[in-house]
Amino acid sequence: IxxxxxxxxxxxxxxxxxxxxxxxxxxxxxxxxxxxxxxxxxxxxxxxxxxxxxxxxxxxxxxxxxxxxxKGDGIILIGSKYAYLNGYFHNWDFPLSGLEKVKKIKKPFYGLEIHYFFTDRTMTHTMEIQIPAPTNIDLDAVIEELKAANQ
Structure with a gap:
């Protein structure tokens, strides 16, 4: 999906x-x-x-x-300052970068939507990633941990 x-x-x-x-x-x-x-x-x-x-x-x-x-590895890892999603690494732990918003989604699949920003030589960019999750995971707890770690 x-x-x-x-x-x-x-x-x-x-x-x-x-x-x-x-x-x-x-x-x-x-x-x-x-x-x-x-x-x-x-x-x-x-x-x-x-x-x-x-x-x-x-x-x-x-x-x-x-x-x-x-053909990706199918692995999903979420840390306080990064997300690894099917072979792609997303990181918001650099200077002039950070986590903007985290929310639970139900469509098109159950999971998290993470908005983060980073600044490079050209300008500030915003990335939005949607991460699927099994329904037995308490995403509210994950959201609280992410928000607490990124204040």
Whole structure:
């Protein structure tokens, strides 16, 4: 369920971004083709090629990530300043980073949703991760421990 949820989420985001970029590309290349005197066919081929290249990444990368997640180790570890989730390490123990919010979720699966931020050379980024959990784990206690450790 977890891998399928990530796949559907990434696919919907990429589809929306692709449609916006495709619209802008068609407008820009369309205006350029109408304005220039020579090389209209070349510009049209470049525009279509750009759209095809973007489509390969927009719709191919979610499948690649889905396959790599299915091959992941399946291990979930949650510490006071980190979360290890299926081969990916999330850490909020650096300067200018921290835990923003932790909450229990019931949809699309039972688990935790963790919001943390970190700052790099470009700006401050916020990450949201959803972590599945067995129903026999008391997530309220986990949430309290995480909040206490990150004050």
């Amino acid at each position: 977890y891998v399928q949820h990530l796949y559907e989420e990434m696919t919907s985001k990429n589809k929306a971004m692709y449609l916006v970029i495709a619209l802008l590309t068609v407008i820009i290349f369309g205006i350029t083709i109408l304005v220039i005197d020579e090389g209209q066919l070349f510009m049209a081929i470049v525009g279509v090629g750009l759209l095809v290249l973007l489509a390969l990444f927009a719709f191919g990368m979610p499948t690649y990530y889905k396959n790599s997640n299915l």
